[in-house]
Amino acid sequence: MNQKTMYNLTYGLFVLTSGFDGKDSGCIINTAGQVTAEPNRISIAVNKGNFTHDLVKKSGKFNISILSQEARFETFQHFGFQSGRNVDKFAGYTDCKRSGNGLYYVTAGANGYISAKVEQEVDLGSHTLFLAAVEDMEVLSDTPSTTYSYYQSHIKPKPEAPKTSGKTVWRCTVCGYIYEGEELPSDFICPLCKHPASDFEKVTS
Numbered sequence: 001m002n003q004k005t006m007y008n009l010t011y012g013l014f015v016l017t018s019g020f021d022g023k024d025s026g027c028i029i030n031t032a033g034q035v036t037a038e039p040n041r042i043s044i045a046v047n048k049g050n051f052t053h054d055l056v057k058k059s060g061k062f063n064i065s066i067l068s069q070e071a072r073f074e075t076f077q078h079f080g081f082q083s084g085r086n087v088d089k090f091a092g093y094t095d096c097k098r099s100g101n102g103l104y105y106v107t108a109g110a111n112g113y114i115s116a117k118v119e120q121e122v123d124l125g126s127h128t129l130f131l132a133a134v135e136d137m138e139v140l141s142d143t144p145s146t147t148y149s150y151y152q153s154h155i156k157p158k159p160e161a162p163k164t165s166g167k168t169v170w171r172c173t174v175c176g177y178i179y180e181g182e183e184l185p186s187d188f189i190c191p192l193c194k195h196p197a198s199d200f201e202k203v204t205s
């Protein structure tokens with residue numbers, strides 16, 4: 001079995017936004033997809049560690065902003081590399097509007113948004129799978145959607161070679177975080193982007 005087969009699946013990238021009890025937040029996900037057309041339903045799988053996960057669970061509604069090839073790395077940093085538990089991601093953030101359901105969607109680097117209402121939840125352990133009915137949606141631009149591989153090759157800055165002076169370090173291939181040490185613990189979670197040890201590469205100079 002070749003584990004790298006998974007790399008050949010295509011993934012889009014999205015800002016998932018939700019809100020409950022006066023709190024708004026958003027995070028980056030790559031798991032949105034349409035599952036039925038009549039009625040129109042989408043699914044999202046969200047890591048339970050994300051603050052936005054809890055807001056979706058409590059409010060039963062969310063928006064998906066579909067990121068385009070014009071999305072800037074700052075958008076991924078803003079929504080992906082910090083937690084809504086510590087930071088109000090919409091405080092002073094102007095590249096957004098509220099849709100008819102009262103939730104924010106992101107306007108910068110997004111080519112459309114979908115508003116959905118949760119119909120079913122499936123507990124997947126680390127994640128919850130939400131199945132949701134589409135209630136509203138709009139196209140925001142005709143720029144093609146970004147894929148995860150487009151993000152990796154065109155949006156994410158090329159990491160500079162870390163100054164390791166002969167030491168071995170591990171670099172997160174998602175955000176560039178450097179872990180210093182010969183061996184990366186198998187249960188290590190990137191403190192910036194929350195990706196697991198399998199997304200780190202060994203760098204030796």
Ligand code: FE
Pocket residue numbers: 172173174175176177190191192193194195
């Ligand atoms: Fe990372």
